[in-house]
Amino acid sequence: MTVQKKDLLTLLDSSADEIIGMIKLAKELKEERYTIKNSIFSQKTGVLIFEKPSLRTRITFETAINELGGHAINLESQMVGMGKRECVEDVARNLERWVHLIVARTYSHSTVEQLARYCSIPVINALTDTFHPCQAMAFGLTLYEKLSFDKKRNVVFIGDGNNVCNSIMALCSKLGFNFTVVCPKGYEPDPVIQKRCQEEFKKSGGSLTLTNQMSPSIETADVLYTDVWTSMGQESESEKRKKDFSGFQVNMDTLSRAQPDILVTHCLPAHRGEEITSDVLDSDHSIAFDEAENRLHAQKAIIVNLLSFNNG
Ligand code: CP
Numbered sequence: 433m434t435v436q437k438k439d440l441l442t443l444l445d446s447s448a449d450e451i452i453g454m455i456k457l458a459k460e461l462k463e464e465r466y467t468i469k470n471s472i473f474s475q476k477t478g479v480l481i482f483e484k485p486s487l488r489t490r491i492t493f494e495t496a497i498n499e500l501g502g503h504a505i506n507l508e509s510q511m512v513g514m515g516k517r518e519c520v521e522d523v524a525r526n527l528e529r530w531v532h533l534i535v536a537r538t539y540s541h542s543t544v545e546q547l548a549r550y551c552s553i554p555v556i557n558a559l560t561d562t563f564h565p566c567q568a569m570a571f572g573l574t575l576y577e578k579l580s581f582d583k584k585r586n587v588v589f590i591g592d593g594n595n596v597c598n599s600i601m602a603l604c605s606k607l608g609f610n611f612t613v614v615c616p617k618g619y620e621p622d623p624v625i626q627k628r629c630q631e632e633f634k635k636s637g638g639s640l641t642l643t644n645q646m647s648p649s650i651e652t653a654d655v656l657y658t659d660v661w662t663s664m665g666q667e668s669e670s671e672k673r674k675k676d677f678s679g680f681q682v683n684m685d686t687l688s689r690a691q692p693d694i695l696v697t698h699c700l701p702a703h704r705g706e707e708i709t710s711d712v713l714d715s716d717h718s719i720a721f722d723e724a725e726n727r728l729h730a731q732k733a734i735i736v737n738l739l740s741f742n743n744g
């Protein structure tokens with residue numbers, strides 16, 4: 433596997449080979465979960481710092497570190513007070529003296545960038561306002577299992593051009609898929625990130641389409657992806673967003689217009705009845721819980737990948 437970076441902050445920093453290598457490794461780690469004793473992280477400690485709530489990310493990172501033979505410590509971000517009690521640089525400079533990995537969920541993307549810049553140990557972005565690369569890796573693994581990568585796929589993201597959308601877009605740009613964002617006017621992904629992904633789509637042979645209309649992209653989609661309309665930190669905009677996104681729900685009507693074998697997913701947590709209806713999320717088309725399961729395996733592969741860079 434070609435390893436290029438000390439950290440995983442965004443998939444835009446990884447090559448297609450590296451992403452595919454990590455997905456294949458994740459699949460192997462999943463298959464051998466209960467048969468091989470893994471000690472790659474033995475005698476090592478990973479620290480988890482979360483400025484925002486989490487179920488999936490926190491549990492899967494803790495489990496991943498433990499199953500790789502290491503030890504995980506959860507830091508209460510309020511106790512640490514990154515940028516308040518102590519500057520981010522000094523938090524990084526201290527942590528590198530004791531532990532071997534930092535997993536951080538922060539509001540500002542620049543916080544994880546600063547952590548990475550000021551310490552010599554790997555830093556993994558566990559979600560920022562801008563990116564959620566671990567989610568995209570779990571999606572990549574799930575797609576690989578369900579559809580394989582033997583042909584160009586059409587991935588349609590319905591909803592807000594947010595952190596999850598940015599990371600799915602980055603993944604698709606690297607893998608040469610066709611990616612469409614269907615969103616209300618004004619909720620498109622950040623133009624700077626779009627531009628960066630466009631360069632990757634050009635190289636990989638995939639495409640990026642932005643539209644405010646469900647048709648015709650949903651009719652030709654292989655996968656529909658959605659996420660909450662109001663992300664963590666945007667709660668004051670919730671009522672406005674409910675109105676603005678009202679025509680962008682993924683429901684049975686959406687599915688009736690799609691291909692019969694359409695797959696639907698969501699990063700979770702879902703707001704059932706808002707961006708997605710329960711009958712869709714609980715249907716046979718839904719791969720959302722498979723994707724949640726794959727967070728564990730994808731993140732193990734990310735850790736193994738980063739350790740091989742840092743030890744090599
Ligand atoms: N999808 C995801 O990251 O879930 P959590 O916010 O619960 O970690």
Ligand code: NVA
Nearest residue numbers: 594596663664699700
């Ligand atoms: N876009 C959502 C993703 C949660 C996993 C948020 O940032 O709240």
